[in-house]
Amino acid sequence: MSPTATLSRRPAQIFSFPQTEATYVLGLADAEDREEIFRLRHEIYARELGQHAVNHAGALRDALDTVNIYLTARCGPEIAGFVSITPPRAPSFSVDKYFARSSLPFAFDDRLYEVRLLTVLQPHRGRELATLLMYAAYRWVEAHGGTRIVGIGRREVMDLYRRVGLEPVGLSTQSGAVTYDLVLGTITGLRQRTMEFSPLLARLEARTAWRLPFPFRQPASCFHGGAFFSAIGEQFDTLERRHDIINADVLDAWFPPAPGVTDTLQAHLPWLLRTSPPTDCAGLIETLAAARGVAPENILPGAGSSDLIFRVFRHWLTADSRVLILDPTYGEYSHVLEKVIGCTVDRLPLDRAKGYAVNLAKLEAALALDYDLVALVNPNSPTGRQVPREKLEAVLRTAPWHTRVWIDETYVEYAGPGQSLEKFAAASENVIVAKSMSKVYALSGARAAYLCAGPHQLEALRAITPPWVIGLPAQVAAVRALQDPAYYAARYRETAALRESLARELRTLGWDVLPGIANFLLCHLPVNSPDADTLVRLARAEGLFLRDAVRMGARLGPRSIRIAVKDAATNDRMLEVLRTLCPPGSRA
Missing domain, CATH: 3.40.630.30 (Gcn5-related N-acetyltransferase (GNAT))
Structure with a gap:
């Protein structure tokens, strides 16, 4: 100086x-x-x-x-x-x-x-x-x-x-x-x-x-759950601590992967770890196409949905692009669109008084405004609300052909069979379905995901998809999971029962619990209880990790908590902690 x-x-x-x-x-x-x-x-x-x-x-x-x-x-x-x-x-x-x-x-x-x-x-x-x-x-x-x-x-x-x-x-x-x-x-x-x-x-x-070869401002990372790993140990030396904490701040499945997944991995793990996977995920793509009733050329693989969001949006969009998202919704979208790419982002507001349901008339009107991209999470997070497939397809047919419509279906299997728009997207000019295999197949650690769309939407993306984009253990796990639909259908039914039981108990605390359909619940805390930030900190001291939902939209406020559904015994442990920290009181 x-x-x-x-x-x-x-x-x-x-x-x-x-x-x-x-x-x-x-x-x-x-x-x-x-x-x-x-x-x-x-x-x-x-x-x-x-x-x-x-x-x-x-x-x-x-x-x-x-x-x-x-x-x-x-x-x-x-x-x-x-x-x-x-x-x-x-x-x-x-x-x-x-x-x-x-x-x-x-x-x-x-x-x-x-x-x-x-x-x-x-x-x-x-x-x-x-x-x-x-x-x-x-x-x-x-x-x-x-x-x-x-x-x-x-x-x-x-x-x-x-x-x-x-x-x-x-x-x-x-x-x-x-x-x-x-x-x-x-x-x-x-x-x-x-x-x-x-x-x-x-x-x-x-x-x-x-x-300069770096941005004017240091890009902030997107805020996610996952703070629980600080209690386990981020260098993985004390993984046994996982038994002492409850990671309800992330939406990992409460159930294990299908038996065929773990049996195959355990039988062949040393070889799977030292061996290069198929370069283009060909076997996984064929299995996905058969399971979804589409052609292989309708599938593009990715190492988790975040990989696809970051890779694809930066290829399709620029700072001059206009995009529409829901509010509230999954925070990765606003982060990538506004903080990474710099797009102009409009929001379709979802009202608490109406259960955060998507107003289809307003969505249809918005689709006519010539956005470059519309991103919809369905079922939505953190609300857990879903627009049924038939109703959403009817609205999407009104969208201009040049407006890409991205449908994130990370939790759609929890909504029941036949609710995915994958076949619709495969035959569409402008609809792209993003599917993560993390939450509904109990494969969060594997990082396997894919897009399903018309081949014309995926051709250019294949050129920027790295070889070996999904590791071999993850490819094997995903294929084996897809081969056992009956196992997962039973787990989804159990999840619905566990979710409803947990919701009933949380309501006895005076919490306003949204009736979602996924493996989590959005809750508004009573006015006489700690706010979300305080409750998250207090619960963490008891080994319970919750998600403060305030950053997931401008309309949620400081008393919003998202909590993952776990198995019955773990749900009981969560409720025990919450009854101590938030004794029953007035309504939210």
Whole structure:
């Protein structure tokens, strides 16, 4: 950071916007840019500030220029500002010229980066460009695995550094007439601080052409259940702890896979683990096609539904695309569409007063609005509500042929036989059915899924489907599961009975329990009970993991819980914990 006299001498105005806002192109300096930067450094730090002697070459370089990188912000053809980053592999940092490392209150390791030479040229001083450059440097360090940033900054503009999370450590140095303070910040602290001025970042992002090999903002991962693994041990050394916890925050099947699945895996596991699977999942595709009554060319395999969502949506859609989803619904869709791709996403609201049922008239009207994609989860999660196949098919026939309609049927087998739209999709111009084998076949750990659609929808996707996309044990497990439909039909009937029994008991606590048809229940907590976030934390201490549903839609509110259906004994254990934490009271 070092000599920042090039910043505005009015630090209070750093975060204000001028009347005429510039548009910047922010990127990594190439060899030609670096030569221009060396000349600019000479003009500013030698001629303007007098911190270096003027030289005949008219350029300033130092030893760090052989290892550091520069980020530049251009306004039109000219460099408007730049900042330098020194990586941990450098033989030294700029701060070494002023301080002995042994005297500093922090360690120098492979996660510490130095940011220096934050420079803004006239006429861009006094604008937000300094903030943009600092943020870009922070993102560079974060994206390269750094955890801390060190630098020196001019004391009179220390407000800027503090605002972005860099704090003085109590040491200073003098260079000419300028006083510099040594500053340090953690990436965690910097990330938290940037959240405080996110409106500014949003406006800067809108007027910045970002040309770095990572996004302007670090993409947040989609929030899922699965916190229970923290209690088991994420390095799998204490798997026996699974007997002590209840993982009702995920929707894994309560029953084991079909006997043929486990028998085959146990008999051949060493060979299955060391052997490459069929490259294109041909045997699995043929088995799926036969089981679903479609042709093999109607099937595209994937390593779980998330693999298909991420792979396919990024191939079909761009930031200019318009998409419709339900609200509430499975959170992966809004995450991929809005945070990964950047689509414009509209939501079809589902009302609690109407049991979160999909209004088919409103859906039909929405389908006429020329969306690029409409994504429907049926049965929906977290509500567990289903639109019967015949009614949904009638509505889908009204959709424009160029609007793709994606139907996620992860839980459809729980709705009963004959409810899947796979045959309809196989003969359709624009309907695609996504099927996970995780929840209804007890194969969540195997990661096997597929799409069923007209061959014309899948041709281009085959070109971006990796070979061996599903592992051999998973392919074998999926084939064996499909060969025993009677076993699973019996488990689905048991699941319905377990779900209804659990719902009755939860209602005795005053909970408002939605009558879903899958292997989970959406519940609204009573006003005199803990809210969802509090209940999740309290239950976790008792070994019960629940899902706070608030993030799954804008209409659920802070008292919504999604709870998985388990076997009868485990359901009784859950109810015992919940009766202690939420004694019976008034209605939700």
